[in-house]
Amino acid sequence: MKINRLLAIVVMLLNRDKISAVELSEKFEVSIRTIYRDIDAINMAGIPIASKQGNNGGFYILENYKINHQFLTLEDMISIVEALKNINGVLNNKNVEIAMEKMKNIIPSNKKSEVDLHFKQVFIDTLPWGFKKSENENIKYKVIYKALKENKCISFNYRNSRGEYILREVEPVTLVFKGFSWYIFSFCLLKEDYRIFKLTRMDGLEILNRQVSKERISYGEYISSESTEKSPVKLLLKFSEEVRYRIQDYFHEEEMTFLEDGSVIVNTEVIEDGWVYSMVLSYGEYVEVLAPKHIREIIRKKCKKIIDMYK
Structure with a gap:
């Protein structure tokens, strides 16, 4: 319209x-x-x-x-306050709290009870059941956020997949909240390339007295280039009836075929990496990789290592 x-x-x-x-x-x-x-x-x-x-x-x-504040409808105001509230659940930022208060102040007094009722009816929690916010991660977030504002480089010891700590000096670009955790998308001066670092794997984080040298590409541009470089893999999985409720929460309905015995065939596409193997293994004995053969073999070898560890 x-x-x-x-x-x-x-x-x-x-x-x-x-x-x-x-x-x-x-x-x-x-x-x-x-x-x-x-x-x-x-x-x-x-x-x-x-x-x-x-x-x-x-x-x-x-x-x-x-x-004039009348430009905004009551529904607009509720949506803005709700968005700010949910963002602050992740950021815990005083500026966001102040913005929420400003928005609440322009809500007509005769409508505030209606707004209060809405927030009793709707609540969004970004963390899964059983997870708690990491205060240490929040401290690191504030340090990196300060470095971004001051356009300064940061250094930290970073724990890789082998448990080794390597000193990194980076030019921070974007703080990213994904999969219940904070990451920093940055240009790594050691590797001379863009990297994404998880805050929980950092130790000895410091802001350096060194300015970021030049403007870098955005996180969105990086993700787009990464997705075009890596071709998705067609993954065919067979799930037992016992985990049917879990996969219906995760996979799209058009990707699932329900069999008479209660099992489910999932035909999906993924970018192959360690996350895919972890996802498959998280279903234990209730999933079988039907295709492709090389991922089936990777999962078989990982299962064998697990069995050997418990002998």
Whole structure:
């Protein structure tokens, strides 16, 4: 709908210094002429949008314009507060707490009981059952976050898969929260390449008196390049009925075929690495790798090592 597009354009302009007509047309999949008509409509609604020509040009909202809180609906406010609350469950950041309080303050007083009821009905916890937040990990997060803000390098001893500690000096780029843990995507000066380090494997973390040398690629660009370099592997698994409830939580329905004996065949695609082997082994005797043969053989050898360890 046009009204949704107009509101989205206003929000984008509020969040950015400038944005071009070409970028807006690509974002909303409409013509540049349509974007110019949208800008005219927004101006007529009382929101002053100006434009600047040239290579660094684009549309922008005049600096002296202050948007009224009535621009946001109650549902918008609840969504923003809920998003901030869930983010802070991971970050534990005072600035996020302050932002939450600011949002709560603009909620009409006669609607606050409705908002309180919503947060009693909906709660999001990013950690799995039985897991607790690591205070040590939180301390490391704050140190790295400070280094990012100051554009400084960091050093730490990093424990690899063999349990060895190696001193690393890196240029931090992005803090990443994935799979219940924090990671730092950075440019490693030792390897002269991009690496992702898990905070729980770090020891002796320090901020160095050394500035990051230049702007690095983003985490999103790195992940995209990694995914194109590695081809996914087709994985065929047979699960016993005993773990059917678990795989229905994890795999997509279209990947599963349910057999008469209660077992389930899962046909999926994965990027092959150590995580895949760990995932398969976590199901113990309730899963069999049917294909490909080389992964079946890897799992067989790992199972043999486990048996030998318990002899």
